[in-house]
Amino acid sequence: MNSNQELVNYLLGTGYASEKIAKAVMKIDRADFVPEQLKQNAYIDSPLPIGHGQTISAPGVVTFMTRLLDVQEGMTVLEVGAGSGYQAAVLAELVGEKGKVITIERVAELVERAKANCMRAGYKNIEFIHSDGTKGHPAKAPYERIIVTAAARSVPKALEEQLAEGGKLVIPVGSSYRQDLLLIQKLKGELQVEKTMPVVFVPLIGEE
Numbered sequence: 249m250n251s252n253q254e255l256v257n258y259l260l261g262t263g264y265a266s267e268k269i270a271k272a273v274m275k276i277d278r279a280d281f282v283p284e285q286l287k288q289n290a291y292i293d294s295p296l297p298i299g300h301g302q303t304i305s306a307p308g309v310v311t312f313m314t315r316l317l318d319v320q321e322g323m324t325v326l327e328v329g330a331g332s333g334y335q336a337a338v339l340a341e342l343v344g345e346k347g348k349v350i351t352i353e354r355v356a357e358l359v360e361r362a363k364a365n366c367m368r369a370g371y372k373n374i375e376f377i378h379s380d381g382t383k384g385h386p387a388k389a390p391y392e393r394i395i396v397t398a399a400a401r402s403v404p405k406a407l408e409e410q411l412a413e414g415g416k417l418v419i420p421v422g423s424s425y426r427q428d429l430l431l432i433q434k435l436k437g438e439l440q441v442e443k444t445m446p447v448v449f450v451p452l453i454g455e456e
């Protein structure tokens with residue numbers, strides 16, 4: 249695949265991308281979120297290295313997670329693992345100007361890179377936080393939606409607590425080489441956990 253249009257057509261073909269998500273992905277050029285020397289690979293459905301041992305997730309995975317998260321206009325979404333900022337930009341497009349994305353990243357240089365990438369793409373509704381995302385971001389909790397884009401050994405307690413009633417949390421949980429992507433919903437204070445598909449993410453490194 250050599251263009252964003254081809255990538256979007258492919259994502260629609262997988263069945264993971266709704267029309268709404270496809271439209272969002274179409275507006276955001278993935279080439280702007282990958283290192284210069286990898287731009288020719290930007291439209292392939294594969295993760296790519298972004299430095300510091302980290303990766304931008306494969307577009308198919310971004311789409312699948314975004315679909316599970318069920319983001320609506322005007323919502324506030326918390327992301328743990330800003331990386332390149334690509335997933336944050338997709339979420340920012342979906343929540344719109346009245347909504348907000350708060351994204352946490354532990355590597356300082358990646359915070360700056362993600363910020364620059366998202367600014368260049370025109371998103372002003374994203375707040376970037378340099379911190380340990382396993383603790384969430386209590387200042388603005390609770391959140392209607394939380395997405396974790398790094399592999400957790402278990403679901404961090406802080407994220408469970410900061411999830412709003414009726415809220416949804418999407419998180420890969422498992423070992424360092426294979427995880428189950430979980431969709432967790434908080435209903436009447438209880439967490440309902442649904443296993444979706446197996447995934448491979450870089451590790452979530454934090455205190456919890």
Ligand code: SAH
Pocket residue numbers: 302303304305328329330331332333334335336352353354355358379380381382397398450451452453454455
């Ligand atoms: N969503 C990103 C991909 C993330 S890769 C994108 O669209 O490009 C996972 C990211 O999680 C890495 O950048 C890594 O540094 C970060 N990370 C790992 N543990 C973390 C933690 N405890 N808090 C915040 N970020 C973390």
